[in-house]
Amino acid sequence: MSTRPRRLVLVLLGVLLPVLSASPAGASSWTTTLNALSAGRAQSVPTPSAPTGVTATCTSSTTKTVTVSWAAVAHATYAVYQSNTTVTGTYTVVASSVSATSWTSGGLSDGKTYWYQVRASIGSTWVSANSASTTGRLISKNAPNCS
Amino acid sequence: MADTTAHRPRRLATRSMKVLSGTLGSVVAGSAAYAATAWVVGLNSGSAGAARSASITNLTITAVASPGAGNLLYPGGTGDVVVNINNPNPFPVTITAVQLPTSATYATGYSDSALTSAVAGCASATSLVGWSYATGVSGSSHTLTTPLTVAASTSSFTVTLTNAATMGSATPLACANTYFSMPSLTAVSASGGAATATASGGTDAWTS
Numbered sequence: 172m173s174t175r176p177r178r179l180v181l182v183l184l185g186v187l188l189p190v191l192s193a194s195p196a197g198a199s200s201w202t203t204t205l206n207a208l209s210a211g212r213a214q215s216v217p218t219p220s221a222p223t224g225v226t227a228t229c230t231s232s233t234t235k236t237v238t239v240s241w242a243a244v245a246h247a248t249y250a251v252y253q254s255n256t257t258v259t260g261t262y263t264v265v266a267s268s269v270s271a272t273s274w275t276s277g278g279l280s281d282g283k284t285y286w287y288q289v290r291a292s293i294g295s296t297w298v299s300a301n302s303a304s305t306t307g308r309l310i311s312k313n314a315p316n317c318s
Numbered sequence: 319m320a321d322t323t324a325h326r327p328r329r330l331a332t333r334s335m336k337v338l339s340g341t342l343g344s345v346v347a348g349s350a351a352y353a354a355t356a357w358v359v360g361l362n363s364g365s366a367g368a369a370r371s372a373s374i375t376n377l378t379i380t381a382v383a384s385p386g387a388g389n390l391l392y393p394g395g396t397g398d399v400v401v402n403i404n405n406p407n408p409f410p411v412t413i414t415a416v417q418l419p420t421s422a423t424y425a426t427g428y429s430d431s432a433l434t435s436a437v438a439g440c441a442s443a444t445s446l447v448g449w450s451y452a453t454g455v456s457g458s459s460h461t462l463t464t465p466l467t468v469a470a471s472t473s474s475f476t477v478t479l480t481n482a483a484t485m486g487s488a489t490p491l492a493c494a495n496t497y498f499s500m501p502s503l504t505a506v507s508a509s510g511g512a513a514t515a516t517a518s519g520g521t522d523a524w525t526s
Binding site for chain 2: 210211212213214215216217218245246293294295296297298
């Protein structure tokens with residue numbers, strides 16, 4: 172009879188002490204490094220596509236300038252290429268790092284026809300192919316100066 | 319004498335109840351501290367931290383194949399990071415901040431969402447893909463916009479960290495249309511105890 176309460180206490184302590192030892196209450200703070208597998212997953216966009224919908228229009232009936240327009244490519248800036256020989260001739264860059272989706276030339280030379288292509292780039296290394304060529308625009312010293 | 323003998327069991331019982339009362343008091347006090355305790359939690363079981371509190375099992379944070387990231391990386395831009403958090407502890411854990419490796423610690427590129435086939439030319443030495451707001455010092459701490467509470471014994475808690483990855487403007491073309499295994503976090507700051515679990519599949523972020 173006299174040992175029953177003591178046994179009760181021992182039994183209860185046997186149950187409660189593991190709970191106490193398992194409690195994180197004793198760990199106020201701690202620092203460790205993460206294991207090598209700790210990470211997450213990100214994903215990148217594809218290489219930019221060549222701009223589409225590229226057109227060249229005479230800016231007005233009197234100025235000898237052409238405005239080139241195209242559809243936007245996400246995150247890209249653009250370079251504009253020009254040929255004044257043939258549609259399949261050599262294209263040289265006439266504007267770069269264009270952030271808008273249009274560009275207007277300076278004064279062009281009389282008697283020449285101009286074709287344009289546009290290239291998109293993201294950052295310094297992700298560059299698209301050139302777009303299809305625009306219709307040629309003829310510059311004339313007679314009105315209209317551009318057609 | 320007879321009286322003394324007769325009352326001994328009662329005195330023993332009284333003393334026993336005092337001991338028991340003290341024990342229960344310790345449990346209650348321990349529970350209160352448990353709810354308020356905060357840690358910087360790591361995952362390396364060999365760490366000193368694990369030795370200090372054997373009851374707290376480290377979290378694991380891993381990449382998952384789905385869902386896909388909403389905002390995709392591009393040179394000079396940022397993108398989402400999707401992570402899975404495993405909390406093996408029998409109590410909720412609330413993550414309040416992450417500690418990042420240095421800004422020069424980069425991800426490896428893979429051609430598949432399961433991150434098994436590495437992309438040539440898009441290794442961790444060249445990808446320039448790292449954590450947003452990482453600094454030159456390893457372990458910089460960044461507070462989450464909203465604390466994340468991972469329910470007890472949860473192995474599939476997924477969260478999208480909005481714009482948590484950054485890509486350098488000179489990242490090679492080989493890294494286009496690629497999946498990235500982000501560099502390991504160095505640690506996370508967390509607290510344990512009763513809290514309403516955050517719904518899996520949501521978003522979070524850090525902004526500085």
